[in-house]
Amino acid sequence: MPRTDDLDLSIVMPCLDEAETLERCVRKAQASLERLGLRGEVVVADNGSRDGSQELARRLGARVVEVPEKGYGSALRGGIEASRGRWVLMGDADDSYDFSALDGFVERLRAGDELVMGNRFRGGIRPGAMPSLHRYLGNPVLTGIGRLLFRSPAGDFHCGLRGFTRAAYDRLGLQTTGMEFASEMVIAATLAGLRIGEVPIVLHRDGRSRPPHLRSWRDGWRHLRFMLMYSPDWLFLYPGLLLLAGGLLLGARLAAGPLAVAGVVLDIHSLLVCGCLAIFGHQLVSLAVFTKLFAVREGFLPEDAWGRLAAQAGLERLLLAGAALALAGAALLGSAVLGWGRLGFGPLDPRVTMREAIPAVVLLVLGLQTASSSFVFGLLRLRRR
Numbered sequence: 001m002p003r004t005d006d007l008d009l010s011i012v013m014p015c016l017d018e019a020e021t022l023e024r025c026v027r028k029a030q031a032s033l034e035r036l037g038l039r040g041e042v043v044v045a046d047n048g049s050r051d052g053s054q055e056l057a058r059r060l061g062a063r064v065v066e067v068p069e070k071g072y073g074s075a076l077r078g079g080i081e082a083s084r085g086r087w088v089l090m091g092d093a094d095d096s097y098d099f100s101a102l103d104g105f106v107e108r109l110r111a112g113d114e115l116v117m118g119n120r121f122r123g124g125i126r127p128g129a130m131p132s133l134h135r136y137l138g139n140p141v142l143t144g145i146g147r148l149l150f151r152s153p154a155g156d157f158h159c160g161l162r163g164f165t166r167a168a169y170d171r172l173g174l175q176t177t178g179m180e181f182a183s184e185m186v187i188a189a190t191l192a193g194l195r196i197g198e199v200p201i202v203l204h205r206d207g208r209s210r211p212p213h214l215r216s217w218r219d220g221w222r223h224l225r226f227m228l229m230y231s232p233d234w235l236f237l238y239p240g241l242l243l244l245a246g247g248l249l250l251g252a253r254l255a256a257g258p259l260a261v262a263g264v265v266l267d268i269h270s271l272l273v274c275g276c277l278a279i280f281g282h283q284l285v286s287l288a289v290f291t292k293l294f295a296v297r298e299g300f301l302p303e304d305a306w307g308r309l310a311a312q313a314g315l316e317r318l319l320l321a322g323a324a325l326a327l328a329g330a331a332l333l334g335s336a337v338l339g340w341g342r343l344g345f346g347p348l349d350p351r352v353t354m355r356e357a358i359p360a361v362v363l364l365v366l367g368l369q370t371a372s373s374s375f376v377f378g379l380l381r382l383r384r385r
Contacts (some may be wrong), residue, residue, distance in 0.1 A: 020204025045079025073181025113197035123200035247278030270310030318374035326367025332360035
């Protein structure tokens with residue numbers, strides 16, 4: 001059905017075999033719309049139910065939207081895109097969220113918030129409503145990671161009851177199909193600079209007799225994976241800079257001679273490790289630049305200061321920098337070979353020669369990586385007309 005914006009609020013419920021609890025949820029939502037004096041609708045986004053949920057929803061006066069693509073995110077995207085309200089509120093149809101208590105969401109939307117998150121930890125979690133693994137580990141850890149990586153104000157990243165303006169949703173361009181849709185919405189809203197509010201809500205024990213669709217470890221990993229993919233700074237850049245700088249600085253010190261630290265002597269073996277860390281750190285920094293350029297170009301991430309700085313580097317500058325490093329490494333390696341020649345190419349003391357050979361090889365590899373990466377950099381900066 002085409003969107004007409006003739007309603008105040010659309011309440012969207014994803015549904016997959018929820019006949020046990022769907023009626024209570026729909027009736028509560030309808031009662032809220034009437035009590036709040038809102039022109040609204042209840043949209044049941046059905047994801048292939050086989051228990052008669054579709055017919056039940058239609059009898060109750062809800063609008064059923066069939067979503068063939070499987071997944072929690074797919075069902076919600078299908079329902080939201082078919083909704084007709086200028087505001088949308090989404091919530092699970094398992095009766096764990098109280099659709100008769102939507103006043104706080106409507107107040108925040110009327111006040112100008114573009115995304116209003118429910119917070120189950122501030123509102124209260126009824127006995128048996130959330131497994132201990134989710135309550136004390138999964139949700140707090142993932143929310144903490146999300147707040148750290150993206151500086152989001154949301155205190156409960158994965159609360160399934162949330163409201164937003166349809167205009168804000170259309171701007172976000174959400175893509176995920178699974179449970180990570182919950183994370184994607186919060187992250188995209190934060191990165192887009194939307195006004196995000198929060199409402200304490202009570203989480204009740206769901207009314208289903210069957211196990212939930214949620215799979216703790218699988219879906220937790222999907223949330224974490226998505227957060228990391230959307231944060232190339234923390235995934236690649238910061239670890240890469242740390243490894244690169246640490247490897248080069250400590251390696252430079254060890255190239256001058258052994259180093260004793262708390263009774264432990266670091267020598268050429270540690271120098272070799274430093275060289276490997278520096279090379280791996282360089283690879284991570286390169287991946288950070290490539291990921292940032294791609295994500296900004298495709299509209300997944302906004303451009304930031306270091307992204308603009310990286311974009312200004314230019315293929316030729318990177319190519320020249322790589323050539324300079326490679327030449328320095330080759331010159332140092334050539335010097336080592338000449339020194340070996342002066343000794344008749346016979347046996348060498350590795351504690352002496354490796355202090356020159358290892359830095360030479362590291363510089364050579366870093367230079368070649370930089371030079372070859374410059375062409376990938378140039379390709380990612382191409383724009384299709």
